[in-house]
Amino acid sequence: MNTKHIAAAAFALLIAALAAAPCFAGFDDHFIEPDDVGQNKVPRMGYSRVLVIPVVIAELGDPPMAEWEAFFRNDLDALTFKNYWHVNSVGRYETDVTLLEPVTYEKCPLPKDKFPGCKVPRGDINALQPGIDFIKDLFARIQKEQGVNFADYDINGPDMTADGWADGIMVMTNADFSGVAL
Structure with missing residues (x-):
């Protein structure tokens, strides 16, 4: 390969890398871009309440409720939801979970x-x-059957006050489904 080809290939790689840079969303995007809390993501600092809704589809058998209860308890043990957020935010984000x-x-x-x-x-x-x-x-049912008020889970928006968006809602199910983040 001659020098012209090497220079052209290097230039093409540089252009491709520069063009891809704006598309990059690293693991730390949650902390770098703070202005889209609410509609697009959960808060990154402060304190939030997270609502976890276990859904059991009877025809599919029993879900691992004991495992879910252990994971979502409000302890800072190594393998809990609360500890995950505590460690990964370096103590800047604390949660309390309500497991329905x-x-x-x-x-x-x-x-x-x-x-x-x-x-x-x-x-x-x-x-x-x-x-x-x-x-x-599901949301209509938990409001009616369990008295859930979604406003109770809206306490931490971009300025760490209520912003009209629940800070965190998770639905756990025993269906064979890989999950979705909305």
Whole structure:
């Protein structure tokens, strides 16, 4: 390879690297870009309450509730949700978790013909609308059946006060589903 080709290849790599730089979102994006807390992500500092909703789909068997209860207890033990955020924020973000009583669905809340066995393939765009319908139903149920007030989970926005967005809500289920972050 002659010098011209090496220089051209090096220049092309440099341009590609520079063009890709704005697309990079490293692990520390959560702390670098603080202005999109609320709609786009949970707070990065201060204190928040996180709501965890266990969903049991009866036809799929029992979920590992004991494991979920151990992970979401409000201790700073090594393998808890609270400790994960404490360590990874270097003590700048503290959480308290409310683990609700399980919400039971007798059958999969998604259309059985499209998602047999309640299995949702990763990246399946067709699951979006049924998933939204499920979340709406679930949220209505926990408000009615367990008295959940979502405003209780909105205490830490960009300026560390309520901003109209819940700081953290997680849905755990016993379905074969890899999860989604919205």
